[in-house]
Amino acid sequence: MAVVSVRDVAERAGVSVGTVSNVMNHPDKVSATTVARVQAAIDELGFIRNDAARQLRDGRSKTIGLVVLDVRNPFFTDVARGAEDRAADAGLTVTLGNSDDSTERESTYLDLFEQQRVHGVLISPYSDITERLRRLRQRGIPVVLVDRTSDDLSFSSVSVDxxxxxxxxxxxxxxxxxxxxxxxxxxxxxxxxxxxxxxxxxxxxxxxxxxxxxxxxxxxxxxxxxxxxxxxxxxxxxxxxxxxxxxxxxxxxxxxxxxxxxxxxxxxxxxxxxxxxxxxxxxxxxxxxxxxxxQPSALIGQTAVELLLAEAADPEVAPSQVVFQPELIVRASTQ
Structure with a gap:
């Protein structure tokens, strides 16, 4: 089956490609009658908009890349859940990568996120990748370290003492x-x-x-x-x-x-x-x-997204290091 394009929708609705684009992105600029006609053509042809391509044209996607050390560890699952909840509030999604204590897998995920021009990267680094992260930031992709502090304080970070x-x-x-x-x-x-x-x-x-x-x-x-x-x-x-x-x-x-x-x-x-x-x-x-x-795992994820959003909004903002204090929980295994 051939992929239905915006041009196909425009021809079916009897309007220009620009009008179809306005209907999808700025419907307030188009009359209600035209919106209805374009929407009918979309429904009839089964058109699915390519948000990924549109986001790449805009220069940044609505996805945050998160790389953790071991997704099998419930601590990192909770961190990811906290990040996901806060990202959703901002209209963003989180894509999770598991480096599994491997420098190669860590690098592969960073390459992928750079290619996708993600909104930003959250990472719990396994190896020394400072220069790699600097390259991401130079390309307009903010980076926040998770469960780690930045050695030279050049990156925002959220960690526990x-x-x-x-x-x-x-x-x-x-x-x-x-x-x-x-x-x-x-x-x-x-x-x-x-x-x-x-x-x-x-x-x-x-x-x-x-x-x-x-x-x-x-x-x-x-x-x-x-x-x-x-x-x-x-x-x-x-x-x-x-x-x-x-x-x-x-x-x-x-x-x-x-x-x-x-x-x-x-x-x-x-x-x-x-x-x-x-x-x-x-x-x-x-x-x-x-x-x-x-450790306040979910709060770590939420806070990391907060710092990422701040840097995405203003690339000149000074890096912030948030350090939470741990808490002793006593149960039967020690007394």
């Missing part, structure tokens, strides 16, 4: 009398490194306490389960008495491993206290409700 969050988690474990703490995490992105640094700061104030780093290949439930199994396989006197997981997915995996009775499972928190990070919905529903460090 992860060093403070790491301190909160470790201090809570120390207050519960735990002294052999293990930090379980991997994929040493800035956020994870900051959480580990915060934990180190807290433990450094207690000469009788130690902090062990158990590295994982990913920040997933499976990686957490493997780490938990490695702890479970140790002699009792060599195990940590508390675990701080880099995120709640890792913590859920650790919890599953520790409580597998068929392998001589341990009690949480009696034998090992456990705290995660992000406070995803699943944390409170775990077999042992999980203590966690809460």
């Amino acid at each position: 992860d060093v403070a969050g790491g301190r909160l988690a470790a201090e809570h474990l120390l207050e519960q009398g735990r002294r052999r703490i293990a930090f379980v995490g991997g994929s040493m992105i800035r956020q994870v490194a900051d959480r580990l640094e915060g934990a180190r700061q807290a433990v450094s104030g207690h000469p009788d306490a130690t902090l062990e780093f158990i590295e994982t290949p990913a920040l997933s439930v499976l990686a957490g389960r493997d780490a938990g199994n490695s702890v479970l396989a140790r002699r009792a006197d060599q195990r940590p008495d508390a675990i701080f997981a880099a995120n709640d997915l890792v913590a859920m995996g650790v919890l599953q491993a520790l409580m597998m009775q068929g392998q001589g499972g341990l009690r949480v928190p009696q034998d090992i206290a456990l705290i995660g990070y992000d406070d995803i919905d699943f944390a409170s529903a775990a077999v042992v409700p999980l203590s966690s460090i809460r």
